Amino acid sequence: FEFNVMVVGGAGLGKSTMVNTIFKSKVSRRSCQPDEEYNTPKTVEIKSISHVIEEKGIRLKLTITDTPGFGDHVNNSNCWQPIIRYINDQYEKYLNEEISIRRRKRIPDTRVHCCIYFIAPSGHSLKAVDIEALKKLVQVVNVIPVIAKSDSLTLEERQAFKERIQQDLADNHIRVYPDMDNLDLDEEEINNNVELMNRIPFAVVGSTASHLVGSKNVLARKTRWGIVEVENSSHCEFIHLRDMVIRTHLQDLKEVTAQVHYELYRHERLET
Amino acid sequence: FEFNVMVVGGAGLGKSTMVNTIFKSKVSRRSCQPDEEYNTPKTVEIKSISHVIEEKGIRLKLTITDTPGFGDHVNNSNCWQPIIRYINDQYEKYLNEEISIRRRKRIPDTRVHCCIYFIAPSGHSLKAVDIEALKKLVQVVNVIPVIAKSDSLTLEERQAFKERIQQDLADNHIRVYPDMDNLDLDEEEINNNVELMNRIPFAVVGSTASHLVGSKNVLARKTRWGIVEVENSSHCEFIHLRDMVIRTHLQDLKEVTAQVHYELYRHERLET
């Protein structure tokens, strides 16, 4: 089982920390430490890290791809291009394998099943770069936007910001995951998804440090003022993100990638 | 006595909150409330707010100018231009008055004496836009860089970030205030300034809300995890910024503006 996630967003929004947090939050439960903590070079190239994790008794090769400082130049026109190209390259690889006469029984799947887009916690609205990048990204991949470093917002600021972002997405016709049009759902699933859609963008916090809270050692970010518990849903929505991506919607994210995004790519490639 | 400060930086970095914080921190001490709390429209134009405050028994008309969301476009080439133009317009106004035959006894001084530049708390390094903007700004005005919303960094992250910024400034030959070359100082003043220079960029936090801490009502930002006390120097460096700008270096900021920046402008204008 392969599952491929990509993290996209400006430098310093905690993407690399989040990559490690996701692995630590899944891996440490099975008392099997990640081989190495992935260090943040000032990424200038697209870098992936993979680990085998266990989810519901199923072993899964989770690969998370970190993208370079995005939107960090004076002129950021088309800064999303390298990311779109990487995503399409994976479709291309898959397509070549698929149409090959001597193709392997099981085609290695490096297609990006889910792109987590990090929004800076400005408290105002989406930036112009975010809007342009998201418009392009949702055309080729499942995108789940998150509010990065959400511990820098009060709960009131967070809620107001979230609503503003949802408005910005609607105004710009940006359909993030889950896009109800792509799903074949029963009534209960629809309700769950509507609830999820109202929560997106998830307000996340990342940390690989453990701290003692009460009698438990938990993943947390310790600041001068207190301890932000990463896996405590009354502190932030990391758990919602993690469970949606790796548990409840994993299968669906793969299916939509294969049946919607990849099919679109294949269609356009084979026509030309 | 007129003193003019400008705040510059990206949207959502807490500039408008800082404007109010500075006034509240000065004005409330004299039990004289600001007439109105300056509201953050999504500023699309340069806006000023003035209050008369008392400092060391001297009444001072403090004017703070808030600049529009800076660097918020996809392409931010020359986004500093409107700000540079505003600064030069004030020199132009002063010059016209100064060279006028029928000039007023006391020339109204709208020149920007100090520009506070807000750096996003990414934890990495200066962004390309910051470097380009700072290079241009220090040529025309006294610039004091600050780390915005510094409560989103741990003390370790803050110190590492500060040192990296100081390195970036040095590497790019960006001389922020206080620029020792511009000052005529005795030994004690030199030592104080060296200490200040090592602390810049100040790690600030802004808030206009008051909260009870112990038995005192203090300006603070209340989050889910604790109370960030704005005027507590073990929490952030707002006090250092405020005291430097409004107390210890006020006179010097005005003198350097008049004798260095304005003179340079005047020289270039009268030659052409």
Ligand SMILES: Nc1nc2c(ncn2[C@@H]2O[C@H](COP(=O)(O)OP(=O)(O)O)[C@@H](O)[C@H]2O)c(=O)[nH]1
């Ligand atoms: N306040 C806050 N800081 C964070 C969080 N996650 C990471 N950081 C800090 O933000 C800085 C940049 O994080 P990093 O993961 O390198 O960001 P990247 O450039 O997006 O990969 C580091 O100092 C991190 O410790 C978070 O959830 N909240």
Ligand SMILES: Nc1nc2c(ncn2[C@@H]2O[C@H](COP(=O)(O)OP(=O)(O)O)[C@@H](O)[C@H]2O)c(=O)[nH]1
């Ligand atoms: N974490 C944190 N948030 C702040 C701080 N100052 C302001 N904010 C919040 O950041 C958001 C944007 O602030 P604002 O003053 O409008 O920023 P501006 O666009 O630069 O003028 C608001 O939700 C503020 O409450 C601060 O020092 N720390």
